[in-house]
Amino acid sequence: MSTHFGKGHHLHLIDGSAFIFRAYHALPPLTRKSDGLPIGAVSGFCNMLQRYISDNTGPDAPTHVAVIFDKGSHTFRNDMFPEYKANREAMPEDLRPQIPLTRQATEAFNIACKELEGFEADDIIATLSVQARDAGGRVTIISSDKDLMQLVGGGVEMFDAMKNRRIDRDGVMEKFGVGPERVVDVQALAGDSVDNVPGAPGIGVKTAALLINEYGTLEDLLDRAEEIKQPKRRETLIEKRDQIELSKRLVQLDCATPLDFTLDDLEVRDPDADRLLAFLAEMEFRTLTKRISQALDVEPPVIPDAPAPSTSEDTAPEWPAIDSEKYERVSDTNALQRWIDQIITRGYVAFDTETTSLNEMQANLVGICLSVVPGEACYIPLQHKDGNADDLFGSDAILDGQLPLEDTLAALKPILEDPAILKIGQNMKYDAKVLARYNISIHPIDDTMLMSYALNSGIHNHGMDTLSERYLTHTPIPIKELLGTGKSAITFDRVPIDEAVKYAAEDADITLRLWHTFKHQLHKSHVTTVYERLERPLVPVLAQMERHGIKVDRETLSRMSNAFAQKMAGLEAEIHELAGERFNVGSPKQLGEILFDKMGIEGGKKGKTGAYATGADVLEDLATEHELPARVLDWRQLSKLKSTYTDALQDHIDPDTGRVHTSYVQTGASTGRLASTDPNLQNIPVRTEEGRRIREAFVPEPGNTLVSLDYSQIELRILAHMADIEALKKAFSDGLDIHAMTASEMFDVPMEDMTPEVRRRAKAINFGVIYGISGFGLARNLRIPRSEAQAFIDRYFERFPGIRSYMDSTVEFAKAHGYVQTLFGRKIHTPEIAAKGPRAGFARRAAINAPIQGTAADIIRRAMIRMPEVISNLPCKMLLQVHDELLFEVENGAEEHVIETAKEVMQDAAKPALHIDVPLVVDAGQGANWAEAH
DNA sequence: CCTGTCACG
DNA sequence: GACGTACGTGACAGGG
Structure with missing residues (x-):
């Protein structure tokens, strides 16, 4: 480019520090194999840069780009106000040595890398933005930092890479209630606890925006502060004028930092393959090196294996890139037999079905995909029809060139039911239900969705797209591309077979790679038992319940x-x-x-x-x-x-x-609970008389009865056990009314004299404890003043000090480990526990609640898993689960026998893995509909 | 597609 | 000292 930066040019400014911290927190603490150097953040940083580059190749690609970093911790703002950013936590020890490496990484990618002693990255970004705007060009700041929002406008926009969202003038208005030019005024008033900017005490963003919009500018507001009606606000603004003006200088970015380069120096450059790959190889990023080598079409450098004794499972797998063009279409019996032979030799296969519907009760099989080696997968089309036939007649004919459905299933059935061959899938409950319609009972299985759930509950969801992007850095072909959306969507049997091969076989390939990835992690994270005892065995149980309906x-x-x-x-x-x-x-x-x-x-x-x-x-x-x-x-x-x-x-x-027929989502709730969808049968009304009558529509077949069994107070019992509260444990052992007993203890009322109102309050407190009680929450629930609610809580903790220490130690554990655990070892990750601001409160309460709710969920899962075997000789079916309730359909005459049997399973469900100091009590009901049975 | 509302444990 | 707060879900209607 010969001309200077100006009209038609587009500058991208990447907030490097934000990239680093996001990378650091998103990834486990990886170390370089050869010497143990921490490189997790560098690895994430490189992946993000790579992702950024591949996401920005279109017609709107930038012409100029730079990554901007902070340098040093002392800036001109500290000279104005020594406490600026003083309450920042120290940088984690294992991140510090990675900081210079991220600069090197940026340079290796041949992207300009800029920093300036005494200034924050934000100031450099401000200066460059202003220069670029004045020259008539466009600017995109890749960051979501609110401190940069003052720069938006006149061709300058921000882009939140996390949320994949542009932030323009309207975005700023939304966040601050004023336009970009007044953002600093609002910030000056509201202050910022993270950066330790004082602002005006008692004034937040909302109030600040209100004031600025009324008075125009901060200066006018301060000059006319006498006019403000609210006495407290008026005094604050008059008394704290100096502090507010200082705050403004702190948040105001410096648009004239002395830079020793020009915009023209930031012109986008082609990658230097040698230099980039040398850096990646030095870091020993095997997967990334491979991927980038392929993208640049050069020979990948050799990364020597670590000299230390390394097991094969520790090294990054050497897999070919995922390439949907390379998959095989199986159209004849010879090819099918080759795959079957290969599966038998290996002893496992990644397996996936393609069907006509997401509703398994109506889904017809369209094709099957298989994979046994990463990069090698096939699709067996079975029931594809002509997708282009416009005439209503004749288009339902099965296309030629497909193996016959029945023969193919007959050939695969021995494999799918062979106890010595492991079938690997993503959400196997779906495939199991589809195959059940064809009389195939698939087992044994592994399920990558459930492996991910056991490993990472609370961190991300467990859909194929998420897992593939996160663990394989590959975005699968979206199903939308094949089926379309909305009214014009087609079913999979109308997808051209060539297209179907790419999509479907890719899913099997991805599933197999995920399985390899997760298999060892289960052991390392000590969740193999959770996966094998609480997740995997539930699949056939839920499939059966859902199919019964x-x-x-x-x-x-x-x-x-x-x-x-x-x-x-x-x-x-x-x-x-x-x-x-x-x-x-x-x-x-x-x-x-x-x-x-x-x-x-x-x-x-x-x-x-x-x-x-x-x-x-x-x-x-x-x-x-x-x-x-x-x-x-x-x-x-x-x-x-x-x-x-x-x-x-x-x-x-x-x-x-x-x-x-509902669908249970096994990975839907982070705590281990199930979720129910299409329809949700876990929220059928019961609390009001009118709503409760809906349950009259849920009925048994003639000659049968509905039987409901539910755990009584299971979460409070678990709390009594986990927090080891003698008084509560004794009350449960003695079969006392737990809420009345709590009330009696707290308010010094004898049990005989208990009034319903006092008991109601104690009940609210008991629930509050499970939810991570707060004065505000209890006050709102009981509709009493906050001070009164707080007094109740204080009294409660005084009487049950063990509860408070349980809550404190749970939060401490979460902060130290990043997760909490149920009594059965299920991990629920709590990444937000380190957050600042209101999110900290959420995370804290969720961390307190998760082990209690999660342990109860584990217990009923254990009961459900054991149930089919125990009731196999009884004339009954298990139909529904509602968190602490199981609903059965029982042939008349067998009710008492079933209740006795199932109750015992539920009451003993924690044993023998766990002894609970408190009896688990199960109540039973029966009737001609769900309203009567419950 | 997002938000508010409300159903459940 | 202010902020915003009970925990976990899913479905529907309205409105852009």
């Missing part, structure tokens, strides 16, 4: 739906009458405007979107004074029951079985 009576639902509709129409008329106009009662926006603007009710609070809050808690408060909100609450309840239950549930009745 539960009978739901359409007539009952339909009748209720009509009744609800009538009641709602009546309420709606009343509401419109009260409002004096017609409006959509179902629209929170319109309702808020009616209540607070038109009717002028006091106390309307707007949320972050600017809409009035109209939640049940708000309406309940208003309902004591006003008629309309009370009617809306009634209407909302009916609306919910009708739309979510009486109407939607009917659509889930399977036409073939007449039953409803």
Whole structure:
């Protein structure tokens, strides 16, 4: 490029420090094999740079780019204010030596790398942004740091690489409530606890934006501070004027730092393959070296194996890159036989089915994919049809060139059912359910989704796309590309076979690679037992339950739906009458405007979107004074029951079985609980009489009864055991009413004189403890003043000091290890525990709750896993799980026997792995529908 | 597609 | 000292 930076040019400025810290926290503490040098952050940093480069090759690619770093810890801001950034935690020991390596990495990628003694990276970014903007070019700052938002505008934008989101003027407005040019004013007032910028005490971003928008600028505001109505605010602004002005100088970026280079020096350069690969090889990044060698089409350098005795499992696998063009299509019996022979020789195979539907009850098999060696995979098309036939007739013919379905399944069945051949899949419950329709019972299995869940619950989700991107740095072909979306979407049997081969075989290849990756990690992380005893064996149990389904009576639902509709129409008329106009009662926006603007009710609070809050808690408060909100609450309840239950549930009745088949998501909840979807049968109403009647539609087949068994107070019992609270343990052993007992202890009321109100409060506190109690939360729940709630909590901890030490030690453990554990060794990772600000509170409470909720989840899983064997001789089926409840369908006459048997399994489910100091009690019920049984 | 709301343990 | 707060989920309707 001969011209100087100017119009038509596009400068990217990467916030290097942000990259480093994100890389450091995202990756485990990797070390260089040969000498143990910590290189986790460098590895992540390189991967991010590589990702950045490959993501920025299009027509909008930058013409100029630089990575900007901080240098030293002392800047001109410390001269103004010695405490600036003084409460920053020290850099972790294993990160420090990696900092210079990230500079080297940047240079190795042949990207300009800039820093300046005495200035922060933000100042350099500011200076370059202004220069580029003044020259008429565009700028994108790759960072999500709010301190940089003051630079946005006039061709300068930010890009949050984490959220994959551009931040423009509107984004800044959203964050600060003012435009970029006034951001420093707001920051000066609000201060920043992270950087230790003092600001104006008692004023946050919200208030600051309000003030600035009213007075125009910070200076005008300070000059006219006398006019402010709120006395406290006025005094603060007058008294702390110096401090506020100092804060502004601290947050104001320096747009004129003395740089010894120009924009033209930042022109994008081609990579220098030798230099880059030499660096990567020196770091001993095997996978990345390989990948980049291929991308640059050069011979990869040899990275010598570590001299130390290394087992093969420690070295990064030497796999070929994932290449969807290289997969095989299997169209004849010879080829099929070759694959079968190979599978038998290996003893394992990665396996995946392609079908016509996500609903396994209706999914027809379209094809099968297999892989036994990374990079080698095949697709066996079986039922593909012509995707281009426009005529309605004749297009349903199976295309030529495919093996016959029945013969192929007959050939594969011995493999799939061979106890000596391991079948590896991603979400095997799906494939198991599909194959069950074809009379194939696939076993034994491994499931990469469940391996990932055992390893990494709490860190990320466990879908194939996530895992492939995270562990193989490869983005799989999106299924959307084959099927399309929305109304025009096609089913997999209409996908051209050549396309299907690439997509489907790639999934098997990825699954096999993930399996190799996770297999050793399970041992190293000590979660093999969790995976083998709590995750893997649950797959066939859930598959069986889901396939059974539960009978739901359409007539009952339909009748209720009509009744609800009538009641709602009546309420709606009343509401419109009260409002004096017609409006959509179902629209929170319109309702808020009616209540607070038109009717002028006091106390309307707007949320972050600017809409009035109209939640049940708000309406309940208003309902004591006003008629309309009370009617809306009634209407909302009916609306919910009708739309979510009486109407939607009917659509889930399977036409073939007449039953409803939910899907349990085994990896859905970080704690180990299951989630239920399509439909969710874990949130069928029970708390109100009207809602409870929905359960009357859940019925047994004629000649059968529904039996419900549920654990009584399981989480409190686990807490009593884990925190080792003698008084609670004794109360449970003696079979006392635990809430009444808590109340008696706390309020010095004898058990005989217990009032329902006192017991209710104690119950709320007991639940609060499980949730990581806070004065605010308890106050809101009990609708009492915060001071009173805090007094209850203090009293509770005084009486049960063991609970407090349990909570403290759990949080300490989470901070030290980054995870917490259930009594059965399940790990729940808590990456946010080190966070600052309000997120810390969330993480703290989640860490306290997770071992309790998770242990209860483990216990019922153990019961479920044991159940099929124990009830195999009884005329009954296990149908549903609702966290602490199991629902069975039992032939008439066998009820008592089943209750006795299943109850014992549930009560003893923790044994023999674990002795719990408290008895686990299970209550039983039975009836002609779920309402009666529960 | 996101937000608010509300159903469950 | 302010901030925003009970834990874990999924589905539906409204509104851009």
